[in-house]
Amino acid sequence: MGTVIVGSGTALPELEVSNDQLAEVMDTSDEWIRSRSGVHMRRYSDPGTGSATLGAQAVLAAIADAGISPDEVDLLISATMTPDLLAPGNAPLIQHQANLGPIAAFDIRQQCAGFLYGLELADAMLSSGRATTAVVVGAEAHAGYLPFGPSVWGRLRGEHANPVSDADYQQATKYRAWSVLFGDGAGAMVLRRDPDPTRGFxxxxxxxxxxxxxLIWVEGVGFRHQPYVDQTQLDAEMHLPSMNGMELFRQAVRLMPDSVAAVADEHGLRVNDLDLVLAHQANERIIAAMRKQFGFDDGEDRVPCNIAHHGNTTAATLPLLYQDLRDESRIVPGQLLSFTAFGAGAHWGANLYRVP
Ligand SMILES: CC(C)(COP(=O)(O)OP(=O)(O)OC[C@H]1O[C@@H](n2cnc3c(N)ncnc32)[C@H](O)[C@@H]1OP(=O)(O)O)[C@@H](O)C(=O)NCCC(=O)NCCS
Structure with missing residues (x-):
C-alpha cells in the first residue's frame, strides 16, 4: 500500500498587485524585484478574510476534485505561518468552515517547509491506520504582516489614486527587502492509501x-514577553518579521538540493531519475541554482518555477505549484517527483512521489 494524492485544489484572493504598483508606494522598481526574485505580481487577502477562510476554500476545492464528500475526511493537517488567531490554531476553523466532521485536526508550524512536513505526517498517519482520508492544507495571509499604512492600502486596493503619505512611503520602504517577496493564497491535497505499494509517497x-x-523570525508578540504584547514591542516593530536574506539564500540553495539527493540515494535512485522537483518558491534565483546543481541541462524545465504570479506564499507554494503543473498537464502517471522545501526554523527536507 502507498499513499497517493487523490485530489487537489487552491484558493487565491482577488486583489492582484504588480511590482509597478508597489513602486508607487515605496522606493522599489519592477526591475529590482524581477531580477532579484523573479516575482512579477502577488495577491493580498482582504481584511477579514484570513488564512483559515482561504484554507477552507482550498480544502473544499480539493475534496470536490477528489470526488468525495467532506464527511469522508478523517484527518486535517493545517500548515500556516499567518494563522487567523493566536489561539486556537487554523485547523479547527478550517474543519468547521469546510463542514468536515469532528475529526482529528491540528496545526503545524514549519513555515515554508510546513506543507512538506504535512505531507510526511499525513503519509505516516495513513500508513499506520490512524486515518483513511487525510487533507493537508497550506494557507497564508501575509497581508496582515505588511508594514503598509492606510494611504498605501487605499491605493493598492484602488480606493484612491493620490500619492501616498510621506510617512507611509518611508515605512513601506524600510521593509522593502522582504515585503515585496510575499503573497497570499492556499492550496490543499486529499491523500488516501492505494493498494499498489510501488506508487505514491x-x-x-x-x-x-x-x-x-x-534567519527569518518575528521577535515580538510571544509568551516569553510579559505581557506577551505591549506598546514597547510595537514601537520597536518587533511584531514584524526580520530577515537575513543573503544567509537564507545561501542555506536554501545548499539544503534543498542536498535533501533531494539524500532521499533519492536512500531509495537507490539518482537525482537524474527525477522527472520533476517541486521546490518551495522563495526566489527564482534559488530555483535556477538548484537546476544547475542537479545538472538538469536537458532543456526540460525539471525544477519548475511559478513565483512570477504568486510571490512566496510560504506554506502554500508547494500545493499551488502542484496545481499549476496539473493544470498545464505536466503531472502524468508514472513520473517520479520530489517535493522539497526550506523554511524558517530552520526546517527543510525532501520526499519522493511516484505519480499513480
Ligand atoms: C531578499 C533577496 C531577494 C535580496 O536579494 P539580494 O541580491 O541579496 O539583495 P540585498 O539584500 O543584498 O540588497 C541589495 C540592495 O538592494 C536594496 N533593496 C532591498 N530590497 C529592495 C527592493 N525591494 N527594491 C529596491 N532595492 C532594494 C538593498 O537596500 C541593497 O541596497 P544597498 O546595496 O544600497 O545597500 C534575496 O537575498 C533572497 O531572496 N533571499 C532569500 C529569501 C527567502 O528565501 N525568504 C523566505 C524564507 S523561506
Whole structure:
C-alpha cells in the first residue's frame, strides 16, 4: 500500500498587485524585484478574510476534485505561518468552515517547509491506520504582516489614486527587502492509501536546525514577553518579521538540493531519475541554482518555477505549484517527483512521489 494524492485544489484572493504598483508606494522598481526574485505580481487577502477562510476554500476545492464528500475526511493537517488567531490554531476553523466532521485536526508550524512536513505526517498517519482520508492544507495571509499604512492600502486596493503619505512611503520602504517577496493564497491535497505499494509517497527525510532560528523570525508578540504584547514591542516593530536574506539564500540553495539527493540515494535512485522537483518558491534565483546543481541541462524545465504570479506564499507554494503543473498537464502517471522545501526554523527536507 502507498499513499497517493487523490485530489487537489487552491484558493487565491482577488486583489492582484504588480511590482509597478508597489513602486508607487515605496522606493522599489519592477526591475529590482524581477531580477532579484523573479516575482512579477502577488495577491493580498482582504481584511477579514484570513488564512483559515482561504484554507477552507482550498480544502473544499480539493475534496470536490477528489470526488468525495467532506464527511469522508478523517484527518486535517493545517500548515500556516499567518494563522487567523493566536489561539486556537487554523485547523479547527478550517474543519468547521469546510463542514468536515469532528475529526482529528491540528496545526503545524514549519513555515515554508510546513506543507512538506504535512505531507510526511499525513503519509505516516495513513500508513499506520490512524486515518483513511487525510487533507493537508497550506494557507497564508501575509497581508496582515505588511508594514503598509492606510494611504498605501487605499491605493493598492484602488480606493484612491493620490500619492501616498510621506510617512507611509518611508515605512513601506524600510521593509522593502522582504515585503515585496510575499503573497497570499492556499492550496490543499486529499491523500488516501492505494493498494499498489510501488506508487505514491515512497519516503522522505525531514530536518530542523534551531541554531538558524533568527534567519527569518518575528521577535515580538510571544509568551516569553510579559505581557506577551505591549506598546514597547510595537514601537520597536518587533511584531514584524526580520530577515537575513543573503544567509537564507545561501542555506536554501545548499539544503534543498542536498535533501533531494539524500532521499533519492536512500531509495537507490539518482537525482537524474527525477522527472520533476517541486521546490518551495522563495526566489527564482534559488530555483535556477538548484537546476544547475542537479545538472538538469536537458532543456526540460525539471525544477519548475511559478513565483512570477504568486510571490512566496510560504506554506502554500508547494500545493499551488502542484496545481499549476496539473493544470498545464505536466503531472502524468508514472513520473517520479520530489517535493522539497526550506523554511524558517530552520526546517527543510525532501520526499519522493511516484505519480499513480
Ligand atoms: C531578499 C533577496 C531577494 C535580496 O536579494 P539580494 O541580491 O541579496 O539583495 P540585498 O539584500 O543584498 O540588497 C541589495 C540592495 O538592494 C536594496 N533593496 C532591498 N530590497 C529592495 C527592493 N525591494 N527594491 C529596491 N532595492 C532594494 C538593498 O537596500 C541593497 O541596497 P544597498 O546595496 O544600497 O545597500 C534575496 O537575498 C533572497 O531572496 N533571499 C532569500 C529569501 C527567502 O528565501 N525568504 C523566505 C524564507 S523561506
Amino acid at each position: 515512497l519516503g522522505g527525510r525531514l530536518f530542523s536546525d534551531g541554531s538558524l532560528f533568527d
